[in-house]
Each structure stands twice: as C-alpha cells, then as structure tokens.
Amino acid sequence: MKPVEILVVGGGPAGLCAAIQAAEMGSKVLVVDRNRALGGQLIKQTHMFFGSEKQYASTRGFDIAQILLDKIDQMENIEVMTNTTVLGLFEDGVATLEKDGKYIKVKPKAIVVGTGASEKTLAFPNNDLPGIYGAGAVQTLMNEYGIKPGNKVLMIGAGNIGLIVSYQLMQAGVQVEAIVEASPTIGGYLVHASKIRRMGVPIYTKYSIKEAIGTEAVEKAVIWQLDDKWQGISGTEKELEVDIICISVGLSPLSELLWQAGCEMKYLPELSGYVPARDENLQTSVKGIFVAGDVSGVEEASSAMVEGYLAGMSAAAYLGYSLYNTKELREDLLQQLNSLRHGPVGERINKGIASILIQSEAAASTEA
C-alpha cells in the first residue's frame, strides 16, 4: 500500500488550492484526477471570470488554471496522478484508485474531496438522440479539442452557463438558433444576455423544449411556451432546424465518494443536491475527510478556490502542521467566502450551509 499523507480527490480549482495550501504548511500531498489534464472546469472556460481580484477575476478560466498549475509544479511535496480515478473511499480509511487498468490502494491520513459536480439532464421525448449534449460536453469538444459539435444549436437554459456556452458556440462558428428558459426571467447576468441578444440570438423566457425529432441524430427541436404552472401550452409550438440541442439546466454535486465513506449527507435545493454536513473548517462528519468546491454545494470557481485553501489548511492542521500566521490566513479565507456570498444567490447558499453546519469543536483544530 502506498503511504500518503493527504489525498486530494479531484484537481479542479478546489482540489488544486487545497493541495497548494496543505503543501505550503509542510504536508505531503497526492492529487488525483481522472482527467488527462488538471484544472477541472477551468480548462474549458475561455471567458474572463467574475469574482474578486483575489480569485483572479477578469482572468480567463484556462489562464487561472495555468496560474494554479505553475504553483503546483514548483512544490516538491505535491505528487500528481492524472488519468487516475478514485473508485472508492472505504470506512477503514483506505482509498482505491484505478490507473491504466491497474488497481492501487492508498491509506491517507487525511482526505480532501473536490470532485466537483455533474450536469443535470432534462426529460423530453427523444432526449437520448445523438446531438443532444450537456453544456460541459460541448465545451470540452470545442474548447479543449477544437471540434465543432454541429452547425445549429438550440440552447436550453439561460443561466450563466447557458449564456456563456452560447457565446462560445458562436465563437466556434456555430449558429445559435434560440435560447429557451423555463422561468419567467433570465437567470444569468444581464451583461451576458445583452451581448448575446445584440448578436441576434432570441432568448425565449417561459419556454421549454417539447421534443426532439430525428432518427439517427437530432434533426429538429420543437419548443413551446409554458403556462404559470410550467406546463406546455399547445398551439404555441415552434419548430427549429437544429443538429445540436445543448442542455444547461444546472449541476448537481458529484458526492458518491462521500456517501460511500459514510459522511452524513442531506438534500438541500439551495446547494443543488445531496451535500455533506461539514463544520466551519470544511471537515465532514467523518474525521479526517474534508470537502471543497462544487461537491459541497454548487457555486463558482472563486468560492471553490477559497474553500480549497481552507480545506487544505484544515487537513494539514488536522495532521499537526501549522504556519506562524495560520490563524490570520484562516480569518482572511472566511472573510473572502463571506464577501463572495452576497446578494440573493449568496443568501440562499448561506442559508443552505447554515442548515447543515456541524457545530463541533469548530475552529479548535486550526487554532491549536
């Protein structure tokens, strides 16, 4: 069995920041990601990020990933394994990994889980046809591999991801026929929406998809208007000639490993699904298992990074590592999280977190 001090599961912004912080405090870290490249969602993001300066706002997503990766490269006590999937976290503390068809067991002293989130899908007739993608898949094809998924697209969902991916599709030369949004208002930022509207793309609110049409792949999409009970109104159908339907109706935390490890979980719509109970230091109900990023509640890269630093700090502190200014750093991170979670969205997230917060020896471990 491979000896490991801190295992970080997932190398997205949350996992990378956790690794950097834990290593800075002197612990030895192993970062495992099932993807070929580290960076998580960031490597697909060509747009400039929102957030504040401390979280690299106004920097493009893939450039933020590079900043973090350069730091990781410089740290001797961080080992990275890519193309490696964490298959299980067992009750006796053993984690199992798979790489190139080989099965590896490790027994870390602490674990930070930063597995991110997976996309939700939507039920409608023929929703399994080729040509219907999650927004993330479209981004992976276009922005990672430089491949156009098709020629004409219907986007479902006008949250930030739907709007941003629509814009990215246009940059790749794909025509966006329409964006439909079931709720009466556009969920994403209006700057994004206006930019897209100016380019001639209609955004239909209170509209959804009725069905997809095609035999071997998508040939058409039928959209219709929704009434106040979110039911389709017959007679309002519009047929669109598209070969891509892109679904962008939100994400849910990828928390299977936490379930398996025996962490206390709760369904919280505010955090987009089943999420782990955690204390202020991001330790779950299982001692030594910490969480950060979308897996603990779907938010943003900015908060994922701050949570990552905090979880990494807590994991290192749990093993007895500290810096002369751990306490100040911790206060600063909590402060950053606070200021990121403002406005109606932030309030909802805070409400969600408050309802699963473990009031254990709170700060005790990091303040020791």
Added chain:
Amino acid sequence: MRIEEHPILNFKRGKKIRFFFNDQEVEGFEGETIAAALHAAGVKSLSHSIENHRPRGLFCAIGNCSSCLMEVNEEPNVRICVEELKDGMKVKTQKGKGDIL
C-alpha cells in the same frame, strides 16, 4: 468538423495518427480522446441502448454518463470520451452488453 480559426484559442494539435472505426481507416491526432476524433470525423452515433437499440451519442464527455460505450481493441464498454486515442486502435460499435473477456 475541426475548428481552424478561433478568436481566443489556438489549438496545438499533436501528431496525426490513424485508427479504425468499424474497420474503416480514420484520422485523428495524438492527445485527443477517441470521442473527439470520431466527432471530428462526423461520427455521432456511438453506443446503442440494450433493449430498443436506440442510438446514443456523446453526452457528458467526462466519463460519467456511459452514453459513449464502445468496443476498443476488442475490449467492450470503454468510455471513449475519456479514453485517449492511440495509433492503430480498433474502435467498433458494440453489440449488446459485451462479453466478459
């Protein structure tokens, strides 16, 4: 369809390699996934549902959804969205659930 011009991105593709899709020779690039290379070649129908044999395409592209399972070098149920393309690979449409090797 490959994107040749992009306002922000600059694609550095790896070495050109060849592989087989249902015995037909297809081109791809080193460093990309099988799914990416097949998409570039216009192949969108990847797996088929077990009972009704409905075609399935790429959906999540990160190894979560199992919508892209194919037979690769005779091994069934390979998630081709996360499997790296290698020179000479034999990729086939899978029939049924796949046999135990």
